Amino acid sequence: MLHLFKKSSFTKVAQPVAGRLLMGRIRHYSAPSSAAEVQEKEDPNADHHAVVSTFDLFSIGVGPSSSHTVGPMRAAKFFINDLKEHQLLEKVASLRVDMFGSLALTGKGHGTDNAILMGIEGESPDKVETSTILPRIHDIHTNKTIQLDGTHRIDFDPAKHLIFNYFKSLPQHPNGMRLCAYDKEANMIATNEYFSIGGGFVVNEATQLDHGENVYYKQEDEKADEVVAERKEQDIAVVSLPFRNAEELIAVCKRENMTIAQVVYENELKWSTPAEIREKLLRIWNTMDDSIRNGVMASTEERLPGGLNVRRRAPGLYQKLLKGLYGPVPTKASYQGSQIALPTSEPVVAETFDHHHNKKSSPLSLSVLPKRQRKKFFLPALDYLSVYAIAVNEENAAGNRIVTAPTNGAAGTIPSVLKYYMEFVSEDPEHDVMEFLLTTAAIGMLFKRGASISAAEMGCQGEVGVACSMAAGGFAAVLGGTVDQVENAAEIGMEHNLGLTCDPVNGLVQVPCIERNALAAVKAVAAAQLALNGEGDHRVSLDQVIETMRQTGMDMMSKYKETSQGGLAVNVPLC
Structure with missing residues (x-):
């Protein structure tokens, strides 16, 4: 609401009295003589649906937040x-x-x-x-x-x-x-x-x-007033397939015999042509992919700005992946037991002597649990997911170009999961990108309406937790999951991020934010796998977990909600 004032002193400003609504977002206040020009506000208690545009949730911007x-x-x-x-x-x-x-x-x-x-x-x-x-x-x-x-x-x-x-x-x-x-x-x-x-x-x-x-x-073009008027009518009244919560979204999918991505696509057609939807979705993915590439190809010596002296890790981790360390994973025909036979007598412990042949006293643990040589542990999925997520969030921390997914602080989780799918699973990249992003957008809409995607309101459960839930649902969808399984995956993804605090050290989106995205990406894939291995029936619904997240966020102390006044922010020294 832009308040415009008649000429007066700084301390005695003429008070605005009334005005007309302009461009859907400001009120223009003029002299008292024009006070009759008033537009009534819409009822703030109206129970609108959750649908917003996919391209409002996923927007191209800059870091770090x-x-x-x-x-x-x-x-x-x-x-x-x-x-x-x-x-x-x-x-x-x-x-x-x-x-x-x-x-x-x-x-x-x-x-x-x-x-x-x-x-x-x-x-x-x-x-x-x-x-x-x-x-x-x-x-x-x-x-x-x-x-x-x-x-x-x-x-x-x-x-x-x-x-x-x-x-x-x-x-x-x-x-x-x-x-x-x-x-x-x-x-x-x-x-x-x-x-x-x-x-x-x-x-x-x-x-x-x-x-x-x-x-x-998010409208900034010259015809913003016309666009806003049109969007207001569409968003509130005439989207093709409105839904307010996950239960209604599932019902719409089953009634129309559609996937979640198809429902979102039909709604997007109210705002964009098919060619525009395709172009915008692919541009979002290409920007995500660019941020991954730029992150892994950066210098291993580069330090992130801000004073924490954090070195970029993604380039070094990616170089290790490129060395081809991973061989085939052996398969097993049946479960292989790993039980160990219990000893029937006390184990014999070798005695040690010094150079005078005197018995030498040493801790028993040195012989029972000797130090071991380091072993290599190969789990490619975890490594690729982690390095991709870290790469994006290092780009974000450096203030470079990324996609809000659904926020900057959580920008690495969704691109990481989609990149992993594209490289190792996908057989139809364009179709998979569109289905993944549209599905994740639907889940993001539910969180945005039912709670918040702001860490200042919800803590990090509202950012990385939501991104994990969105990525889990998207991953389950492109793997062929049913609507119920996709909802289950999204629910699992958030359920195990409940209570996650936002406590950035020195107010920087670096520690613990960068690693947190990597773990969320891994957790999203695990959540999708759990859901796909079930039948979609589960005790906790996505709507219930969204409401729980909202209540948890409201109860959370403000020092744990992006203020750097609690948690790691006060326990990690800056020097």
């Missing part, structure tokens, strides 16, 4: 676009940006401040040239100026005008930010508050409670 980097960059760009729309950009002489809650507490480590500066300069996460970000940030700090939308230069000192409110939070959401624009006489002319709710989605107070409306906040 969807909620702390991608979202704030979008929010800042929205604010600047709104100033342009209302022909105020040239009147702006100064800006102030305030970050609150988790955005402030871990903003430095997540690059929130840099992302906001790029958004102010008119950049978007999917198009910004990542190699130019740091030099441009350096120039802003050095020259103490910034170019609004890349065209209108104003004085701007990040040390004074970019404020980290470490001990304040806005009531609507932990990831809050406020932007204020002033004219040359220091009169406020516009302000807005935005909330980055995970996965790059941005809302404000006016739309936060209206489920589904947050998809508008």
Whole structure:
């Protein structure tokens, strides 16, 4: 809701009274004489379905965080676009940006401040040239100026005008930010508050409670007002096959005799043509694959930014995989017992003597449990899954191009599982990519509606846990699982991530985030295998585990929800 003010002093700002809804996401406030122009808000308690676009859940952006980097960059760009729309950009002489809650507490480590500066300069996460970000940030700090939308230069000192409110939070959401624009006489002319709710989605107070409306906040094109109006009608009213939860999704699949991917595809046809859906899905996968390639081909000596001095591990691990260490896995016709016969008498322990032939006293354990030579343990699936996930998350930590899946902090899990399937199982790559991504998107929609995909709200169960659940369901689907088995796989994937905290050391998306994605990828494959070996019937449903995750997140102390005030963040020394 962009508030536009009549000329007044900073301390005595004329209060907005009413206005009209513009572009689905702002309210334009004018003088009291036009107060009659009002559009009623939609009922915030309306029980909308879970369907959002696959391409809102999977979006191409930059690291290291969807909620702390991608979202704030979008929010800042929205604010600047709104100033342009209302022909105020040239009147702006100064800006102030305030970050609150988790955005402030871990903003430095997540690059929130840099992302906001790029958004102010008119950049978007999917198009910004990542190699130019740091030099441009350096120039802003050095020259103490910034170019609004890349065209209108104003004085701007990040040390004074970019404020980290470490001990304040806005009531609507932990990831809050406020932007204020002033004219040359220091009169406020516009302000807005935005909330980055995970996965790059941005809302404000006016739309936060209206489920589904947050998809508008990824629109940045010139016809955004028309697109938003159309999307609002489609998202809320006329998707082909709506569903609110997993139970309804399964019912739709069985009623229509469709797979989950087919249901999602039919809904996407309301927004895109078949050619556009295919092109966008393949572009998402190609970006994922690029991030894996860039991660494994990076220098083994490269250190990740931020001060933890973490060295990239994926390149070295991948080089070992390329050496062809893995031979065929032997098969067995029947179960082979591994029991060991119990001894019938005390074992004879050899005595040792010193050079004077005196009996030498030594710990018995040295002879009973002698130290062993290191052995090689070969389990290719685990190694490939791990190295692919680590590669993506190292790229994310370096601030490079990745896909929110469904967030940046969890960006490695889904690409890792899909890459493994593509390399070792797939016989029809294009079809498999489409089915995998559409299936995982459906599961992500359920979590987004039923709980949250924001670590600032749910802890890491809302990011890596959700990604694990999505990947498990997608993997079960492309292996030919039934709808019930896919739902079971997704449920197992989340059930065993419940309570997972978000405690990034030094506010960086590195420790424990990078390894956590690798373990989630392995867990996703294991969950799918368990589900496929069953018949789809299970005691705990996906809907039940989503609600449990929501309750767990609400009960979780804030210090374990992306604030770096608890857990590993306070127990791992920084030097």
